[in-house]
Amino acid sequence: MTVGETLKQARTERGLTLDDLQNNTKIQKRYLIAIEENNFKSLPGDFYVRAFIRQYAQTVGAPVEDIMGMLDEQLGQEKPVVAEESTEEEPKSRSVLREKISAQTPPSILDKVMSHLPAIIIVAVVVLILGAIYVTTLNSRKAQDTTTDSDVAVSREVESSSTKTSSKKQSSQKDTNSESETANSEAKKSSTKKAKANSKQTITATSSSGTSFNYELKSSAKENVIKLSAADGTSWLAVSANGSTTWQGTLADGKEQEVTLPEGTTAIRINVGNSQATKLEINGKKFDFLKENSSATVRTINLTVVE
Structure with missing residues (x-):
């Protein structure tokens, strides 16, 4: 069975009509019909094909991951198969190497070395322990001598440094006060500039065609911030920013997503799958995109950034 046939069967088993499904998912009925007929070209784009089918499957109680896997197979998107390298030759090569080593070493010499191996290991361990004890003791003595010399030098320097401390504290307090005043004034100037920049921001509708709406964004920030919420x-x-997708996904009721676009972005595209449940803010200001054809559920918003 195809993806559309599977979803349709699940819908009918639950006793849901296309109108019921449209009310529950907010997906237009003509798109639901196209999905059941496997006519995916009638949907707005690849993003909406996967989003709508996932929502359809969740609503009718079909296994979502199985449905998405069937969709990938139906569209010809096969998962890459990673070939496992055979390791059968490795044991053979190791056994051959051992046989060569055994053949080159006389049995008598090899037996002698193996018989004395435990004693050799024990001696080596004892030598390492004694060496570590010697090095630790030597370093401890050097540290004690250094501490004694430094204590004498420090006691002499304390008297001369104590007289300088009070004067340094007074001067440092003055410097700290002046720096804090300067930082506060700079922060106020920065916040004032941002407030002025946002107050001058304007979004003007220029044209529209079907479900595509074009706008002009003036006096925007260097890095535009798009806030999406459901x-x-x-x-x-x-x-998308300058033709490259920056973020895409599904927002549940009450969820939000903030997207910061790269500096120098001149073209912004926002694809919306459920306009009535979507709210947009650009640089902290509400964008009322429903003024242009509020009945359009699916829409593409194109913003041209103008300095």
């Missing part, structure tokens, strides 16, 4: 439903979203 309310009263699940939202499927994807954010």
